[in-house]
Amino acid sequence: MCSDEKDNDLRASLDKGARADxxxxxxxQRDELEAxxxxxxxxxxxxxxxxxxxxxxxxxDIVSGLDGVQGxxxxxxxxxxxxxxxxxxxxxxxxxxxxxxxxxAQEITxxxxxxxxxxxxxxxxRLVCCPEFKLEFFFGPNPYFKNYVLAKKFIxxxxxxxxxxxxxxxxxxxxxxxxxxxxxxxSWFCGDATCGRRTKRKIxxxxxxxEFLEKRRKEEANYVKLCQPLDTKRYxxxxxxxxxxxAPNDGAMVQSEDKATxxxxxxDFWFxxxxxxxxxxxxxxxxxxxxxxxxxxxxxxxxxxxxxxxLEFTFGPNPYFKNSVLEKTYRMIDETYIVLEEAIGTVIDxxxxxxxxxxxxxxxxxxxxxxxxxxxxxxxxxEKLRYQLRCDYDIGVAFRDELICHAVGWYTExxxxxxxxxxKFLG
Numbered sequence: 001m002c003s004d005e006k007d008n009d010l011r012a013s014l015d016k017g018a019r020a021d022x023x024x025x026x027x028x029q030r031d032e033l034e035a036x037x038x039x040x041x042x043x044x045x046x047x048x049x050x051x052x053x054x055x056x057x058x059x060x061d062i063v064s065g066l067d068g069v070q071g072x073x074x075x076x077x078x079x080x081x082x083x084x085x086x087x088x089x090x091x092x093x094x095x096x097x098x099x100x101x102x103x104x105a106q107e108i109t110x111x112x113x114x115x116x117x118x119x120x121x122x123x124x125x126r127l128v129c130c131p132e133f134k135l136e137f138f139f140g141p142n143p144y145f146k147n148y149v150l151a152k153k154f155i156x157x158x159x160x161x162x163x164x165x166x167x168x169x170x171x172x173x174x175x176x177x178x179x180x181x182x183x184x185x186x187s188w189f190c191g192d193a194t195c196g197r198r199t200k201r202k203i204x205x206x207x208x209x210x211e212f213l214e215k216r217r218k219e220e221a222n223y224v225k226l227c228q229p230l231d232t233k234r235y236x237x238x239x240x241x242x243x244x245x246x247a248p249n250d251g252a253m254v255q256s257e258d259k260a261t262x263x264x265x266x267x268d269f270w271f272x273x274x275x276x277x278x279x280x281x282x283x284x285x286x287x288x289x290x291x292x293x294x295x296x297x298x299x300x301x302x303x304x305x306x307x308x309x310x311l312e313f314t315f316g317p318n319p320y321f322k323n324s325v326l327e328k329t330y331r332m333i334d335e336t337y338i339v340l341e342e343a344i345g346t347v348i349d350x351x352x353x354x355x356x357x358x359x360x361x362x363x364x365x366x367x368x369x370x371x372x373x374x375x376x377x378x379x380x381x382x383e384k385l386r387y388q389l390r391c392d393y394d395i396g397v398a399f400r401d402e403l404i405c406h407a408v409g410w411y412t413e414x415x416x417x418x419x420x421x422x423x424k425f426l427g
Contacts, residue, residue, distance in 0.1 A: 029230055030227055030230045030405070033223060033226050033227060033230075034223070034405065037219060037220075037222075037223040040219055041216060041219055044212065044215050044216065044219070045212075048208060048209075048211075048212040051208050052208065055208070056123070060120075060121050062089065062090065063089050063090045063093045063094075063120070063121075064088075064089045064120055064121075065088025065089030065090075066089075091117070092117050094116065094119040094120070094121070094122060095108075095113060095116040095117055095119060098116070102383070102386060102387075102390075103390075114144075115139075115142060115144040115145075118139045118140045118141070118142035118144075119137060119138070119139055120138050120139065120140050121137075121138040122135065122136070122137055122138070123135070123136045123138070124136075133153075133154055134151055134152070134153045134154075135151065135152045135153075135154075136149050136150075136151050137149065137150040137151070137152075221302075227405075231299070234407070234408070235296075235297050237265065237266065238265050238266045238269045238270075238296070238297075239264075239265045239296050239297075240264025240265030241265075266411075267293075268293050269407070269411055270292070270295040270296070270297070270298060270407065271289065271292040271293050271295060272410075272411050273403060273407045273408075273410040273411040274292065274403065274410075276410045276411065276413050276415075277398065277402065277403055277410050279394075279395065279398050280395065280398060280399070280403065283362070283364045283366075283367065283395065284364045285360060285362050285363060285364070287356055287359050287360060287363070288356060288363055288364045288365065290320070291315075291318060291320040291321070291356060291365070292364065294315045294316045294317075294318035294320075295313060295314070295315055296314050296315060296316050297312075297313075297314040298311065298312070298313050298314070298399065298403065298404050298407075299311070299312045299314075299404065300312070300399065300400045300404055303329065303331070307331060307332055308329065308330045308331040308332040308341075309329075309330055309396075309400060310327060310328070310329045310330075311327065311328045311329075311396060311399055311400065312325055312326075312327055313325065313326040313327070313328075319351060319354065320350065320351060320354045320356065321348050321349055321350045321351060321354065322349040322350075322351065323346060323348060323349055325346070326345070326346045326348065326368055327344075327345070327346045328343065328344070328345050328346070328367065328368060328370070328396060329343065329344045329345075330343050330393055330396055331343075331344070338390075338393070340389055340390070340393055342372070343370035343371075343389060343392055343393065343396070344370070345367065345368030345369055345370055346368050347368075348365060348368060357369070367392070367395065370389065370392045371385050371388040371389050371392060372385070372389075373385045373386055373389060
């Protein structure tokens with residue numbers, strides 16, 4: 001590498017770090033707000049889980065027939081009257097609930113089903129002292145294995161962002177079992193969760209859940225409101241609105257006419273942040289880069305409280321398309337169960353010859369053309385499209401919960417280094 005190239009690399013490195021210093025204050029303020037928000041949310045979750053326990057015990061008694069209920073009626077199993085009157089409890093309750101969850105159903109083979117018919121309960125527990133939780137699968141006597149309990153423990157680096165260090169235990173892979181199956185097993189058993197309908201039985205669990213979700217929505221709305229001034233300040237700094245030219249360099253760069261002193265704001269801020277994110281960068285290819293460098297802001301907002309959310313990508317004038325804002329909207333049938341109704345993207349008005357999604361099979365801008373699941377498609381093809389839609393939703397959530405909130409950390413790569421340090425510490 002020649003000396004000029006080394007100087008350019010050093011200048012770019014110093015320029016990036018110096019510009020990031022401009023964002024340090026709003027970032028630290030946001031980190032404080034987030035810490036308080038997460039602490040309050042964790043407290044409410046613990047309170048709610050404690051209230052759930054008596055209901056889970058009652059559910060276990062009913063499912064297992066310990067309370068004397070025989071042949072419990074349900075819409076998911078077509079049992080004959082004779083068989084229903086002889087059997088106690090609710091046979092195959094957990095197997096049916098798991099099969100009605102589309103993610104878990106993919107992990108269950110026909111060979112598994114016979115063994116899973118002996119599954120009598122699933123419990124989850126959280127350790128307060130460290131970020132990990134455990135799932136316990138309780139089985140009755142069966143001809144397949146001797147274990148009474150099969151456990152799986154998830155050791156986490158960051159529980160908010162679902163970053164795992166390792167998982168120890170049985171081979172069940174789907175983490176959603178903790179939230180979706182344990183708490184809502186009755187809805188999954190009856191098939192209500194699959195189509196987004198609430199069970200008609202007015203059980204107390206739904207009331208507790210509704211109260212908890214209402215508290216969580218209020219906390220989230222308050223947190224978002226408190227962050228808005230910081231997001232505005234970040235926007236002003238990134239785009240040079242506040243007349244900050246370049247960035248202080250602490251004497252590291254002495255050229256008065258350097259490029260850094262001429263440019264306003266933080267060039268390529270969002271593009272660099274997205275490239276640093278492990279999941280989002282997988283959708284960015286080389287021919288996307290030029291257009292993404294015109295990205296000036298990303299925002300998100302709720303639509304009708306809990307019925308989904310919308311992402312807004314703001315672009316400056318560019319030679320690729322005419323739109324100043326590209327939107328992506330996720331409409332939910334039920335956000336608790338993550339049951340999607342549809343995803344809608346902005347139709348991009350490309351300039352002639354500049355359509356990036358036609359230049360190659362892959363492009364980030366395909367994000368604004370989400371998959372659709374036609375009502376007349378069934379079987380494997382329908383499941384494939386639903387899986388693609390769920391993957392698309394996960395990308396939207398990554399923007400909402402990770403990139404937008406912590407864009408400065410992704411830009412400076414501080415988040416990456418912190419995660420590496422945590423891995424080294426846990427190792």
